[in-house]
Amino acid sequence: MTDPLAALGYNARTDVYGAIKRLASSGETQSGCLVQKLKARLIEAGLRPTQQRMLLGWLLFSRSHRHVSAEDLYDEATRARAHLSLATVYNTLRQFSEASLIRQVPTGGGKTYFDTNVGEHHHYLAEGEDRMWDAPAEAVEIAGKPVAPPGYEVVGVDVVVRLRRIEADS
Numbered sequence: 001m002t003d004p005l006a007a008l009g010y011n012a013r014t015d016v017y018g019a020i021k022r023l024a025s026s027g028e029t030q031s032g033c034l035v036q037k038l039k040a041r042l043i044e045a046g047l048r049p050t051q052q053r054m055l056l057g058w059l060l061f062s063r064s065h066r067h068v069s070a071e072d073l074y075d076e077a078t079r080a081r082a083h084l085s086l087a088t089v090y091n092t093l094r095q096f097s098e099a100s101l102i103r104q105v106p107t108g109g110g111k112t113y114f115d116t117n118v119g120e121h122h123h124y125l126a127e128g129e130d131r132m133w134d135a136p137a138e139a140v141e142i143a144g145k146p147v148a149p150p151g152y153e154v155v156g157v158d159v160v161v162r163l164r165r166i167e168a169d170s
């Protein structure tokens with residue numbers, strides 16, 4: 001897959017923001033262009049494709065599925081020379097979650113990961129390594145459907161399997 005930004009002479013470490021700024025504001029439509037696809041995806045989700053949403057969307061969706069915290073994404077945006085505040089990153093992530101573009105995976109440890117894979121699946125969380133990834137379907141087997149209290153229905157079941165690395169004896 002060709003990277004449209006690289007094709008324009010940009011790379012992720014230099015000026016993603018400049019490229020997005022140009023493409024977001026121009027009426028330019030390049031078929032197969034990932035930035036244009038991202039723009040269409042935001043519009044389809046009911047979100048206006050502002051530069052900040054485009055930039056954060058690019059960081060989130062231009063690669064394979066990811067699990068990132070707001071702080072991680074803020075650091076990436078800063079490295080891409082986008083002058084966004086952490087509050088803007090939080091707000092944008094919340095809007096993306098509400099639009100079902102991403103989903104939140106709370107870890108119970110006060111940290112929330114945002115997952116670009118919105119399908120129902122479970123996670124591994126390596127404690128102390130600050131790392132979350134998808135658990136294969138066979139890693140978690142839920143016997144029977146969970147029972148919702150009166151007046152509620154079950155929307156989904158998210159299991160976070162907490163891991164600790166085994167210390168090898170030496």
Ligand SMILES: [Zn+2]
Binds near residue numbers: 067117121133
């Ligand atoms: Zn996931």
